[in-house]
Amino acid sequence: MLTATTPAPPVPAAQRRGRGARRRRQDAAGYIFLSPWLLGLLGITAIPMLISLYLSFTDYSPLGSLSDATWVGLDNYRRMFTTDPSYWHAVRVTVEFAVIAVPLKLAAALAVALLLNRTFRGIAWFRGLFYLPSLLGGSVALAIVWRSMFNREGAFNSLLSLFGIHGQPWVNDPNFALETLMLLAIWQFGAPMVIFLAGLKQVPTELYEAASVDGAGAWRKFRNITLPMLSPVIFFNLVLETIHGFQGFTAAFVVSGGTGGPVDATLMYTLDLYVKGFTELDMGYASAMAWVFLVVVGLVTVVLFSTGRFWVHYSDSEAK
Known part of the structure; x- marks a missing residue:
């Protein structure tokens, strides 16, 4: 049996105008917030970026207009x-810093997260x-503080002297100055550690119980359960810490006194950019470097994302 549908009654014009006015007020409120x-x-990011893009094609001093x-x-x-010549030296120092410090920092963060993924009294304090x-x-x-710890009279050499080892001014030695910056970066593993710890809390305990029934040991559980289940978290930390590794500036500036010394051993890319722009007042060249x-x-980030689909495993078995 066929039935004819009754058309909806037309919306009065006044009601349509009221809806339109209400929508415009809501949009205006949203833009105000x-x-x-x-x-x-616009004022801090977009417009300065466009200005720096223009300056990268100019010879410009920040003292002028x-x-x-x-x-x-x-x-x-x-x-x-x-x-x-200093440009490629800064590139080499920055790449060396990122390639060595970032993996060691993530490894330390994961190791400590595994140790703290337990339940006992006082764990929150640890x-x-x-x-x-x-x-x-x-x-x-x-x-x-880090520079004072690793100079000739610093706390690190005082500790070595207890074992009869004669220390040296580590931050002033071109063979070890960059390594002291790496050690500082690795020591600050707290942020990725917290993210790893949150990821470990999401791993189902049933998987470990089933592996124990099958006779799997601690290493096998870590390799076959923990790492695959943590791979999205590892990928997230890897991307963030890689970007942070390339952006290192403050420690290199303070430890070297703003020069990248000794003998340009700590001349990170961002520090070289700073020297060109604000010490040598060649802002056009510094903008091009930026x-x-x-x-x-950006290309390094794209490469990381493109390779992630080969080793990052999600719980729904779909690559994001």
């Missing part, structure tokens, strides 16, 4: 890749103590 963020995005910038085209980029160094991450005061840095870090 977003305005602080939008103003910050933008109208004093002289257009030089690709000369800054050509100088960067062909005639500036977790807080291990996280404490990360609260001071990037601070000038911490870098100053844009190359942005592109390279």
